[in-house]
Amino acid sequence: MDDCADIYGAEKMTKGPEVFPGYSSSAMSEAVVPDALVSPAVGSMYGEKAGGPTVDFSYVGIDAILEQMRRKAMKQGFELNIMVVGQSGLGKSTLMNTLFKSKVSRKSVLATAQEKIPKTIEIKSISHDIEEKGVRMKLTVIDTPGFGDQINNENCWQPIMKFINDQYEAYLQEEININRKKRIPDSRVHCCIYFIPPTGHCLRPLDVEFMRRLSKVVNIVPVIAKADTLTLEERDFFKKKIREELRANGIDVYPQKEFDEDAEDRMINEKIREMIPFAVVGSDQEYQVNGRRLLGRKTKWGTIEVENIAHCEFAYLRDLLIRTHMQNIKDITSSIHYEMYRVRRLNENNTAVAHANGIPEHHLAAHEM
Numbered sequence: 001m002d003d004c005a006d007i008y009g010a011e012k013m014t015k016g017p018e019v020f021p022g023y024s025s026s027a028m029s030e031a032v033v034p035d036a037l038v039s040p041a042v043g044s045m046y047g048e049k050a051g052g053p054t055v056d057f058s059y060v061g062i063d064a065i066l067e068q069m070r071r072k073a074m075k076q077g078f079e080l081n082i083m084v085v086g087q088s089g090l091g092k093s094t095l096m097n098t099l100f101k102s103k104v105s106r107k108s109v110l111a112t113a114q115e116k117i118p119k120t121i122e123i124k125s126i127s128h129d130i131e132e133k134g135v136r137m138k139l140t141v142i143d144t145p146g147f148g149d150q151i152n153n154e155n156c157w158q159p160i161m162k163f164i165n166d167q168y169e170a171y172l173q174e175e176i177n178i179n180r181k182k183r184i185p186d187s188r189v190h191c192c193i194y195f196i197p198p199t200g201h202c203l204r205p206l207d208v209e210f211m212r213r214l215s216k217v218v219n220i221v222p223v224i225a226k227a228d229t230l231t232l233e234e235r236d237f238f239k240k241k242i243r244e245e246l247r248a249n250g251i252d253v254y255p256q257k258e259f260d261e262d263a264e265d266r267m268i269n270e271k272i273r274e275m276i277p278f279a280v281v282g283s284d285q286e287y288q289v290n291g292r293r294l295l296g297r298k299t300k301w302g303t304i305e306v307e308n309i310a311h312c313e314f315a316y317l318r319d320l321l322i323r324t325h326m327q328n329i330k331d332i333t334s335s336i337h338y339e340m341y342r343v344r345r346l347n348e349n350n351t352a353v354a355h356a357n358g359i360p361e362h363h364l365a366a367h368e369m
Contacts (some may be wrong), residue, residue, distance in 0.1 A: 077136035079186045080326065081125075081167075083218070084141065085160060085210070086195025087148035090225035095193075095282035096141050098295060098306060099318055103284075104128050106143045118146040121159045142189060148206055157210045164189050164217050168341040175342075190333045191254070191321065192218045195225040196242065196277060200234045203245045211251045217337055219254040219329050221321070222246075227279035227312050228297060228304050235279050242277050255325065259332055272320060281312040 084092040093105035106126045125142040142163075147156055167187045174184045192214060196207055211220055222242070227235055246253060253276060260266040283297045283306050295306040305311050307318075321329070 074134060076183070077138065079138045080330070081140040081142065081187060081190050082321070083144065083189045083192040084195065085144050085147055085192055086225060087197065088145065090195040090197060091282045092143065092195055094284060095280060097284040098282040098314065099321065100130065100139065102130070104139060104141055106141065121146040121156055123159060123163045140187070153206050156206070157213055161214060161217065165341065168338050169345070171338065172342055172345060188333055188338055189218050190330050192220050194220055194222045196222055198224055198226050198229045198238070200230055200238050202241050208245065208249050208251070211246070211253065212249055215251050215253060217341070219332055219337070221254050221317070222277035223317060224277050224279040226281065228281045230279070239277060239279065254329065256332070259336065275313065275316060278313040278317040280314045280317055281306055282314070
């Protein structure tokens with residue numbers, strides 16, 4: 001756990017230290033600056049006394065691409081679409097507000113005096129434009145009120161599966177247009193945070209069925225909701241039990257082992273996989289503790305500090321979703337999940353056209369091979 005804290009510990013992460021994910025600030029500072037690199041070289045070529053630093057004549061300037069990418073990304077901004085799934089009362093809205101330190105959940109914006117539990121699953125989304133240190137991001141939070149709240153929850157995953165596939169279909173239709181947009185709006189679900197009730201025993205059949213089916217079409221990050229209701233021993237036992245059940249049922253949650261790119265990725269992601277599911281506590285209430293302002297939940301025994309890794313694993317979840325793996329989550333959505341959907345749909349279209357033209361199926365299969 002200490003090694004993991006070294007990599008993902010909140011104490012080593014500062015809010016927004018990197019403007020473009022994956023590139024350090026030191027790399028950015030080495031990008032080409034014309035006055036510093038060109039002027040002295042030109043002066044010395046014509047015999048003038050160069051007053052500036054010595055120029056490295058072997059320098060080509062390839063690393064300037066990082067600065068170009070950074071500027072382009074800053075202009076375009078980023079998109080992130082997160083779905084939250086779990087029965088009512090598990091703190092989904094509170095956790096989203098805690099993650100982004102602002103009122104981003106649907107309930108926070110469209111709060112009603114008394115929200116009744118819907119009789120069927122509804123899919124509701126709300127978007128926000130967030131800016132931090134000059135970086136703009138369009139955040140969309142997709143909520144699923146009604147999931148797991150009925151007496152009969154059979155097939156309650158179907159509306160959610162349909163919604164995710166509908167977003168893939170919308171993107172595909174934009175992509176195959178002859179005159180398609182320069183930048184296609186991305187409404188694809190990048191990540192699904194699945195909230196597990198803190199029973200302390202095992203996964204429910206509903207949990208297993210949902211994650212088994214949905215893990216094939218979206219990145220799932222399971223969390224134990226309201227983890228402060230469990231003792232540390234109960235929490236560790238529950239986490240271990242859930243990992244065993246995920247393996248037994250062939251459920252591959254994010255970060256998926258098969259998508260590790262290299263040994264370094266594998267080492268980092270193994271530490272994350274050993275911690276899943278994250279035992280989290282959410283709170284958008286600030287308290288003063290020992291002269292420090294912090295987010296937490298106040299009880300008569302003390303204050304549970306949301307960002308303190310000794311109290312809960314919220315900091316690890318935040319770092320995974322925002323500070324270290326956000327771009328990877330989006331890349332896997334695009335290159336794996338969406339690509340699988342695209343191939344399947346285009347094959348279906350080809351088969352339908354072949355049947356309409358009277359081409360036998362075995363001829364079509366031979367052509368595809």
